[in-house]
Amino acid sequence: MQASRARLFKEYKEVQREKTADPDIQLACDDSNIFKWTALIKGPSETPYEGGVFQLAFAVPEQYPLQPPQVRFLTKIFHPNVHFKTGEICLDILKNAWSPAWTLQSVCRAIIALMAHPEPDSPLNCDSGNLLRSGDIRGFQSMAKMYTRLAAMPKKG
């Protein structure tokens, strides 16, 4: 068996077994392709993302886990390190700081941490980066909150 498939299969089984282990993360493998995953993550509390549920899409390369998966937000999010249109994420562990000992689960955890602690110095979303860098925390938070309500919360019937 392909090493990447074997490893993904193990992750898959782990996810099945500990479905409730991390209540903030819900990982699921695509029905027909083990190299495609999606995740639902809860916006961390005491952040403008609190109360929102964000969907991530994973594309896993053949060389996984020696090479990192590609991850992006499917849910719109206003965050300095996430591209507002494409959902691309700027996170060092998804690039040069990747370790093959990371899992999809731990990537989700790292992304949640990034939501709580943005890095305004490497912005993919300039508007939000600029708000933060200019010290307009309230401006940033209200924008982020608005998009969380618009995109990441179930519509009230």
Added chain:
Amino acid sequence: MDSEDYVYDSDADDYYDYSSDKDYNNEDDKVEEEEEEKKMDNIAIGDYDGETRSNKKAKQSYIVLKESDIQQRQENEITEVSNVLSISKAAATALLLQYKWSVCDVQDEWFADEERVRKKVGLFEKPVFLLPKKLRKVELTCSICYENVRISMMGWVSCGHPFCRECWEKYVSVAIEDGVGCLKLRCPEPHCNAMVDRDSIDLFAKEEDKERYSQYLLRSYIESNKKYKWCPGADCEYVVEFCEGGEKEYYDVCCHCSNSFCWNCMDDAHRPVDCETVAKWQLKNSSEAENTAWMLVNTKPCPKCGKPIEKNQGCMHMTCREPCGHEFCWMCLGTWKEHGEMTGGFYACNTFQKNKVEEKYNEAEDIRKRAEKHLEKYTHYYERWAGNESSRKQAVKDLKHMQKYYMGRLSDLRGATEAELKFITEAWLQIIECRRVLKWTYAYGYYLPEDGDKKAKSKRGFFEYLQGEAESNLERLHHCTEKDIHDYLDKKCPDKEFNNFRAKLSGLTTVTRNYFENLVRALENGLEDASSQEACSSQEACSSQEASSKIKSRTPIKRERTKGKRRH
């Protein structure tokens, strides 16, 4: 050798006194002439060592190194650090990599704060991950493949984080595939910065990956050392080390692959002009090249019958196809017969005839004409620059051709050993080198002030004189090497004549070499001698370069014999 053929003018003053009527046919020094000939023979036979001539006499300021030489030096430095710091060679390598291969920096930093350096580089004294006590039997989960693996099948670096050997091999392989970054590879464990050093690579990597890793290691060593540069020659693997601190810095180097280049700007070798002039000239060429200049290089109409003649031989003397048979000069399209006193030497054609141009445009003095004149001047220099370059390239080809097809035949025919025929190869190599120098003298000439004070004028005159002499020296050598050789492939030609040929060609080679060395020096000195012609024997010109006075006395002057034989 016919003693009438060449007379060496020993009067040094005469050489510089270009403005007065020269009497070169000064046959007063036969004894010295013969002595000189003997010397030349000695030099010509068995003295060839494959190095550029212009660098031969001057203290050579560079060394050509094989990869293995450099590997040895690298290994020595690693060993030194390893001994002084009492650490493994692999750890020493990691340290040197961190500090750009500076042995001093490594030692200074290490003894100042070993702990900090260890942390920075990722060399752990004790593992941070402790393996279970009962080794061997125990299985651990490899956190890359998630398989349970026996500890005996796992590996780790100084931090102790265990991964299975299979995963290590792949991890290392992917990093090496990725490039030179593999030299600073860290432990796969998240946030662990333990260095994956050379020993670990040796332990974990596949054979071919190990090889690539040591290539990267060597490259890093060479590239972080300012003394070393790769030869830019195609497929060449030599490295040239430049040792600064000669009397004056000249950067022309000649690699063992026979490629010569400027160590400073990495362009082709370009003495006697400096890097700045080369850059300026190349820029000018690229902007003007689109118009006329390039077209002028390879084909010209015969001035008599108008048929296009392609230049396919090295020398400037052209003969049109039959029935025309017109002989003309490639450079100026003038009749070959008229090349002589008029153009600064029989074979020479260097004097840009400003007068002609001025006459032509005397009536219309508008700016457009002046621009045309400027272009004409540029074209003059460019054509000669490019002409010499293509002659040089042709000479390289001719040399190869000759070595491939004629040398063996000649050797059999004359019963001469390879070493005895070396003088022919030497002559060709000299031609190649001279064409290169001559080429650059045209860039030099282009930037030499045209008008101005008396000093500028006398410099220009001096320059054109030197260049003309150089050209005629070289044409004579080129002609003799290119044409006369065929006579000796003929069985009928007696051996005695072949011996004469050897003496003649060796002599010409030496004379030309010396002349060009002198020319390069004169130009590099900014033609300082021009302003004080009477002081040609001044300390600078003569005492510093003992050789230069010799060359002056060796300039061959009689042109009678060659005149008769020059038929293509």
